[in-house]
Amino acid sequence: MSLFNIGFVIFPDLTQLDFTGPLQVLSRLPRSATHIVAKSAAPVPSDCGLGLVPTHTFANCPHLDLICIPGGSEGVAGIINDRETIEFVRQQAGVAKYVTSVCTGAFVLGVAGLLKGRRATTHWAYTDLLSLVGATYEKARVVKDGNVITGGGVTAGIDFGLSVIAEIAGEMTARRIQLGIEYDPAPPFDSGHPDKAPTIKSELLFARYNEFRTMYRTRIEQAVPF
């Protein structure tokens, strides 16, 4: 029996936890192989100063059963207009069983034309921009519409990963992995959702996200028509 091929696409300045959270979960899927794919074989710098070593390049990546695009404000802004990346995603997604993203990785799927008419989610600071790629925002941490599964911002990738495991291998497998990674979260504060922290939301939009939101708008509009 052939293995289920999971592939994560990584790129400079990605938010590493968007990728490493679901990687930890999905790499425990029974009878699967996990591939970490980048444009070239060189280590990819993440937003944290941590270099990540790909296992494959676009050129030698096998056909994927599941493709996952992590996000990152700056990282995604940098690849939305990259024809080679978007083409790779579009081609792999065309034959994959599942097409997925975490955080602002949704916009890479979007520019590749893969979210047209779909319900989807992304990082809270970017949800209203999903309409630019023809998607309808659904307020949930993980959204499944047909074979397209999208996760919210950064840490939502862990909930996303467990949901994907349940979808592919059943609930018991997901529960086993959940206990293995002791995922019984107890955040010391309750500011993880913009509805719960409206003042911090305004502050972060101003200080961190508005610049990237403008960049996303412009670059999505300039991107190859999808």
Place this chain on the structure above:
Amino acid sequence: MSLFNIGFVIFPDLTQLDFTGPLQVLSRLPRSATHIVAKSAAPVPSDCGLGLVPTHTFANCPHLDLICIPGGSEGVAGIINDRETIEFVRQQAGVAKYVTSVCTGAFVLGVAGLLKGRRATTHWAYTDLLSLVGATYEKARVVKDGNVITGGGVTAGIDFGLSVIAEIAGEMTARRIQLGIEYDPAPPFDSGHPDKAPTIKSELLFARYNEFRTMYRTRIEQAVPF
């Protein structure tokens, strides 16, 4: 003003999310520099097939204000008896403001003599072994005893990271980071703690952890007296 130096020690077969979860959080501490330290400069293979590139080696690592040791069943078994690693940890911890671990990284601190007489936590499958290194297990996701802060298994590293940020930079900074990483967890299942999943607990102990538990016992006993 000098930067607050944060250092993560990485080693082959570590559970990458033990490290990458708190890395995502702690690298956002204002006025800090994050260092990723390994025995040599070569990429370090994690448990997920992902290679992680260190920024420093033991030889050229600056003095750390905070040292964090991630875990991993197999990875930690491999370094518990490694004199060079234990010496590096002991020396850095001797001058650091905070000495910390996530998951079974606690046993590296333990063998270095840093948990003697301390309350601490670790991955649920190993909590009873904390007494072998002179620590007292406290049932909590994050345990602070003086300048020693330990986190539970794998995903507890995110709660740990936010607690450490609050300790160093205050609650508002932790809340800002929490919203940035959208940490409003919603696990699709409720099997993240052994108390909630006793059958899976027994199964995993048998299939996955007992072998490592035996290894930990033996190697801790053989380690340089601490």
